[in-house]
Amino acid sequence: MAIINQAAKELQIKIVYYGPGMGGKTTNLVQLHDHVQTGSGQKGKLVSLATSSDRTLFFDFLPIEAMTIKGFKTKFQLYTVPGQVIYNTTRQLVLRGVDGIVFVADSQYEKMPENVESFQNLAENLKTLHISLDEIPYVLQYNKRDLPDVAPVEYMEFLLNNRDVQVPSFTACASKCEGVFETLNMITRQLLQKFIAQNATQPVPA
Amino acid sequence: MDTLPQLIEEDVKRLDDMLRWFMVGTDATIALIIDKGGFLITFRTGNNMAEDLDVTTIAALASGAFMANQTIANLVHESNFNSIYQQGDNNSMFVTNVDNNCLLVVIFRSATGIGPIKFYASNTVNQIAAQMKVAKDRKPGAGVDLSALNLVDTRAVFQRKQN
Numbered sequence: 001m002a003i004i005n006q007a008a009k010e011l012q013i014k015i016v017y018y019g020p021g022m023g024g025k026t027t028n029l030v031q032l033h034d035h036v037q038t039g040s041g042q043k044g045k046l047v048s049l050a051t052s053s054d055r056t057l058f059f060d061f062l063p064i065e066a067m068t069i070k071g072f073k074t075k076f077q078l079y080t081v082p083g084q085v086i087y088n089t090t091r092q093l094v095l096r097g098v099d100g101i102v103f104v105a106d107s108q109y110e111k112m113p114e115n116v117e118s119f120q121n122l123a124e125n126l127k128t129l130h131i132s133l134d135e136i137p138y139v140l141q142y143n144k145r146d147l148p149d150v151a152p153v154e155y156m157e158f159l160l161n162n163r164d165v166q167v168p169s170f171t172a173c174a175s176k177c178e179g180v181f182e183t184l185n186m187i188t189r190q191l192l193q194k195f196i197a198q199n200a201t202q203p204v205p206a
Numbered sequence: 207m208d209t210l211p212q213l214i215e216e217d218v219k220r221l222d223d224m225l226r227w228f229m230v231g232t233d234a235t236i237a238l239i240i241d242k243g244g245f246l247i248t249f250r251t252g253n254n255m256a257e258d259l260d261v262t263t264i265a266a267l268a269s270g271a272f273m274a275n276q277t278i279a280n281l282v283h284e285s286n287f288n289s290i291y292q293q294g295d296n297n298s299m300f301v302t303n304v305d306n307n308c309l310l311v312v313i314f315r316s317a318t319g320i321g322p323i324k325f326y327a328s329n330t331v332n333q334i335a336a337q338m339k340v341a342k343d344r345k346p347g348a349g350v351d352l353s354a355l356n357l358v359d360t361r362a363v364f365q366r367k368q369n
Contacts, residue, residue, distance in 0.1 A: 003210055003213075003241060003245045003247070004212050004213075005213055005218065005247070006212065006213060006214045006215055006218075007213060007214065007215040007216075007217065007218030007219065007248075008218065008248070012245045012246075014243055014244065014245070032364070035366045035367050036364055036365070036366070036367065037364075037365045037366060037367045037368075044260065044262055044263060045260065045263060047263055047266070047267070049267075049270075058270060058274075059270065061244075061263065061266045061267075063262045063263070063266075064364070066363050066364060067363060075262075077244060077245070077262075077266065079244075079266075089277055090274070092277075093270065093273045093274060093277065094270070096242060096243045096273065097209075097241060097242065097243020097244065097245065098243070177366070181364055181365070181366050184364050185363050185364055188363045188364065189363070
């Protein structure tokens with residue numbers, strides 16, 4: 001859950017990029033790191049705990065300070081999980097304290113089973129943290145739209161966005177930074193709306 | 207899921223005081239209180255810190271390392287892996303459990319040795335846990351009034367640099 005630090009006047013929010021291996025999660029963070037417009041000192045280093053072949057081993061981590069709302073600095077911490085199936089325990093660790101999720105799906109036809117498996121794995125891992133997909137904000141990103149033999153968006157929606165409440169989805173080509181900012185801004189919007197709704201129901205102490 | 211309580215100014219001031227006393231006793235380089243999800247709560251630096259440390263990243267990595275250690279403990283059916291200690295040539299690191307939500311991270315000169323760090327940390331950890339319980343029992347409902355943000359247009363949140 002996000003941390004509201006009344007003393008430091010900070011709101012800290014954790015967003016996790018989830019999805020199958022080689023789907024473009026790390027690429028999303030690399031593009032954000034390279035292209036996000038921030039003031040001095042508002043963007044941290046992109047830290048990658050990766051294997052020698054550049055596959056994510058533990059997580060990637062990018063802290064960004066976004067804006068000040070009524071005196072509170074909003075600090076976003078962006079994480080990726082390792083997509084490879086064998087690293088499920090690591091994915092569970094990274095999900096701890098998550099506020100919002102970006103599910104990065106690979107648009108190639110042959111990757112559809114992996115997309116579905118990863119999405120189901122997300123739901124299961126959230127369950128171990130007593131979180132339901134019905135209550136946590138998340139968005140879908142259909143990445144690699146520039147490759148040949150990609151599945152139609154309607155088909156991917158049918159596979160991944162078929163729950164009772166449909167969530168926002170974006171097509172993307174993360175390697176060209178297309179759709180990357182749109183996706184992040186949407187999950188940010190959902191998260192902030194959620195906090196507003198929560199605050200509206202809570203009494204303010206004297 | 208159990209989560210970190212909201213902290214008010216008084217909480218953080220007391221946590222800072224605890225860290226200050228810890229630093230006096232141990233002469234550590236830096237001590238951080240972090241959330242197990244990787245968030246930094248507060249930190250204090252010592253007199254011997256020569257350079258600015260990236261405390262945000264240290265918090266994220268230390269929580270990841272500790273939680274990975276906890277998972278190994280579960281795998282080997284060990285209930286008492288409650289700290290990790292990494293000794294280096296010049297600097298060492300000690301991470302210890304505070305409660306369900308928090309960790310204390312200490313980076314110190316290796317010449318100091320782990321003894322005094324563990325000795326002072328045991329008391330500080332109890333104090334931190336007690337303060338967190340106070341914060342949790344208080345259940346402050348105060349949040350951030352985000353209504354000032356125009357959520358219809360979130361393009362202003364993260365913008366791409368113009369090349």
